[in-house]
Amino acid sequence: xxxxxxxxxxxxxxxxxxxxTPDYVTYHDEEWGRPVHGDDALFERLSLEAFQSGLxxxxxxxxxxxxxxxxxxxxxxxxxxxTDTDRERLLxxxxxxxxxxxxxxxxxxxxxxxxxxxxxxxxxxxxxxxxPDARPAPRTLADVPAVTPESTTLSKTLKxxxxxxxxPTTAYALMQACGLVNDHLESCASRxxxxxxxxxxx
Numbered sequence: 531x532x533x534x535x536x537x538x539x540x541x542x543x544x545x546x547x548x549x550x551t552p553d554y555v556t557y558h559d560e561e562w563g564r565p566v567h568g569d570d571a572l573f574e575r576l577s578l579e580a581f582q583s584g585l586x587x588x589x590x591x592x593x594x595x596x597x598x599x600x601x602x603x604x605x606x607x608x609x610x611x612x613t614d615t616d617r618e619r620l621l622x623x624x625x626x627x628x629x630x631x632x633x634x635x636x637x638x639x640x641x642x643x644x645x646x647x648x649x650x651x652x653x654x655x656x657x658x659x660x661x662p663d664a665r666p667a668p669r670t671l672a673d674v675p676a677v678t679p680e681s682t683t684l685s686k687t688l689k690x691x692x693x694x695x696x697x698p699t700t701a702y703a704l705m706q707a708c709g710l711v712n713d714h715l716e717s718c719a720s721r722x723x724x725x726x727x728x729x730x731x732x
Contacts, residue, residue: 533670535717542719546671553591559720565709569651572708573643574604577636579703580695581627589627596625601636609640635694642692654691658684659710667716674713677702 535543538555548558566572578597582590590597600623602608612620620626620633643651658680668674681702688696706713714721 533672535715543717544720545715545718551588553588557591562707563709563712563714563720566707567652567656569643569646569649570603570605572651572655572704573606573609573640574598574601575708576693576696576700576704577601577604577639579700579707580635581629581632582703583632583695583697583700585627593626596623600626606640606643609637610644612637612640632695639693639695646691654687655684655704655708656710658687659705662712667721668713669716671715674715675702678705678711680710681705 533546536546536549537543538549544555544558548554548562566575578590578594581597598604600620602612617633617637621628621630626633660678660680666673677698682698684705685696685698685701688701702711705711712721
């Protein structure tokens, strides 16, 4: 795979990771790097990034409808009310990743977040966004970090607040996906595309 932006079949230059499947093209063009706000929307993305740990993102992306069905659309209030019966249902659900530790972390995170004031998760996460000009636009994939000081601090803060499966790498993937940083390559068409805020994406 090239490390520089490359043209897809439509001639539009994109980050090279986006060109391997049509699912990635859509996700890259319509979601990745666009600002996401809202506690439930950010809970969904935090949960999915945790499930992605050790796996390819395409595995999670293709199962996202299954995850949403299994986890009540990632409503914090609803997931916080899940019972042991729900946990057993999730462990048997072939539409998601049936990882016991990740399922337990998602349920525990929902229960913790249900005690927070509305907007607290959004405010906390976005308070760790670096200044837009904090570093130059990446020219190649080698210029895109896996961890940053901001993601390390975000990870520590989330853990101190009682959340699980939120290591620095997961935190940075969240920051990339939710628009806290713009890691589209310099020559990628999406880098300068309109970046309106997203809530839950259907």
